[in-house]
Amino acid sequence: xxxxxxxxxxxxxxxxxxxxxxxxxxxxxxxxxxxxxxxxxxxxxxxxxxxxxxxxxxxxxxxxxxxxxxxxxxxxxxxxxxxxxxxxxxxxxxxxxxxxxxxxxxxxxxxxxxxxxxxxxxxxxxxxxxxxxxxxxxxxxxxxxxxxxxxxxxxxxxxxxxxxxxxxxxxxxxxxxxxxxxxxxxxxxxxxxxxxxxxxxxxxxxxxxxxxxxxxxxxxxxxxxxxxxxxxxxxxxxxxxxxxxxxxxxxxxxxxxxxxxxxxxxxxxxxxxxxxxxxxxxxxxxxxxxxxxxxxxxxxxxxx
Amino acid sequence: xxxxxxxxxxxxxxxxxxxxxxxxxxxxxxxxxxxxxxxxxxxxxxxxxxxxxxxxxxxxxxxxxxxxxxxxxxxxxxxxxxxxxxxxxxxxxxxxxxxxxxxxxxxxxxxxxxxxxxxxxxxxxxxxxxxxxxxxxxxxxxxxxxxxxxxxxxxxxxxxxxxxxxxxxxxxxxxxxxxxxxxxxxxxxxxxxxxxxxxxxxxxxxxxxxxxxxxxxxxxxxxxxxxxxxxxxxxxxxxxxxxxx
Numbered sequence: 001x002x003x004x005x006x007x008x009x010x011x012x013x014x015x016x017x018x019x020x021x022x023x024x025x026x027x028x029x030x031x032x033x034x035x036x037x038x039x040x041x042x043x044x045x046x047x048x049x050x051x052x053x054x055x056x057x058x059x060x061x062x063x064x065x066x067x068x069x070x071x072x073x074x075x076x077x078x079x080x081x082x083x084x085x086x087x088x089x090x091x092x093x094x095x096x097x098x099x100x101x102x103x104x105x106x107x108x109x110x111x112x113x114x115x116x117x118x119x120x121x122x123x124x125x126x127x128x129x130x131x132x133x134x135x136x137x138x139x140x141x142x143x144x145x146x147x148x149x150x151x152x153x154x155x156x157x158x159x160x161x162x163x164x165x166x167x168x169x170x171x172x173x174x175x176x177x178x179x180x181x182x183x184x185x186x187x188x189x190x191x192x193x194x195x196x197x198x199x200x201x202x203x204x205x206x207x208x209x210x211x212x213x214x215x216x217x218x219x220x221x222x223x224x225x226x227x228x229x230x231x232x233x234x235x236x237x238x239x240x241x242x243x244x245x246x247x248x249x250x251x252x253x254x255x256x257x258x259x260x261x262x263x264x265x266x267x268x269x270x271x272x273x274x275x276x277x278x279x280x281x282x283x284x285x286x287x288x289x290x291x292x293x294x295x296x297x298x299x300x301x302x303x304x
Numbered sequence: 305x306x307x308x309x310x311x312x313x314x315x316x317x318x319x320x321x322x323x324x325x326x327x328x329x330x331x332x333x334x335x336x337x338x339x340x341x342x343x344x345x346x347x348x349x350x351x352x353x354x355x356x357x358x359x360x361x362x363x364x365x366x367x368x369x370x371x372x373x374x375x376x377x378x379x380x381x382x383x384x385x386x387x388x389x390x391x392x393x394x395x396x397x398x399x400x401x402x403x404x405x406x407x408x409x410x411x412x413x414x415x416x417x418x419x420x421x422x423x424x425x426x427x428x429x430x431x432x433x434x435x436x437x438x439x440x441x442x443x444x445x446x447x448x449x450x451x452x453x454x455x456x457x458x459x460x461x462x463x464x465x466x467x468x469x470x471x472x473x474x475x476x477x478x479x480x481x482x483x484x485x486x487x488x489x490x491x492x493x494x495x496x497x498x499x500x501x502x503x504x505x506x507x508x509x510x511x512x513x514x515x516x517x518x519x520x521x522x523x524x525x526x527x528x529x530x531x532x533x534x535x536x537x538x539x540x541x542x543x544x545x546x547x548x549x
Contacts, residue, residue, distance in 0.1 A: 059400075093395075
């Protein structure tokens, strides 16, 4: 597949018509997005929609089938100067079985010119990472903590966090969000964060990219994305009357009651009508919006 | 002030990664050689219970064919090669390396390990001579397989043996990483068939080439091992360029 070159952004990530297929499985079908540097992006979408694959493509961990990817105006594939600015520890990252936690962290300063030993030490302490424990003996939560420690201590200008909360309890997740914010404020950089705990992490994000069916369904500032949908609930006929011709993302039925997640912003007229007809109308949270897109995607694939 | 960026700037971190666990990458091969030496001396001591000490020349001649040094090292170093190219690979990419720089950094590490094994063997050979073959006329390094006490042959034999073990492990580890189990097995079968075919050609053409090969003397096996190491290195480099995480 050929892709027309897009004007490279001096600092940031440019994706143009990026595709990736595994045999007959077309995971990414033409991802186009422009990500200016030094922002925190939430990469959202249902399981299997291609979030990890997209991050792996950007960092050259795997090869794209088509399209164009640029970091700071250069193709990252096997580009040492560009890749040196990236850090992407996979959610299921494999480490050398013979390495302890301390040995996994030891090469960090050699790879990353801005590596912060102080950050690594602080995070290891806060997450209670046992330095002498072999990497293969770490629990799921400890593996996530190690990935977060490497990612934040790297101070890589392009840092990718792939579902970093897996296995972490509520307090450890608080530490994660706190540390991401602290590091970002002190040392601004581009952070791409894939997550399913959307509402929990939404306050961190500045922009969101929502993937659906292998393309970017929504790319917006987080506050705008939060206003991308609303939920209306009540008797079916009245709900349909309020929705009109607008796009319905999901519907749930309980007898004659209908709960619909509707794309778009509820107007004052909608609210007045809802009040009159005793319908419940409320803004959808970002999590509900992303979930609705995911359900729509599943329904489409079931029909197909 | 930023340091100037050279090719080594990108290769060095990968060498550092290889050496992150020095016990695994550097010291264990030496421990294995120490263990092999102790075992060889113990075997000599067992023989000596019957023959008396120091071991008489007849038994010493038998110990001259002790190939413990040759057999003890490859298995472990093969596993080092596999893990280095497999697990370290995904770590290196996570840390922002290219495949090319990862390979060169690891290859430098392999050279270092091999050098250490070669030098270590040389030191053990010196100790063997200094102690009049471990005080009982037992042999671990002054043996037929390592050139009968020739220091150059001992060093070169152990160096290339280590190198071929590491790069063979790297080759199969990379194939496993890039293409999975099935292709790793296919590669092993193909290489086995090619090796048998090569041996068949050598046997078939032995009269024509034997003079030249035999003329190389003890260096023949070293040269063959070195060629295999180079082939394995080239193969692992080629496949590594296609590997993904």
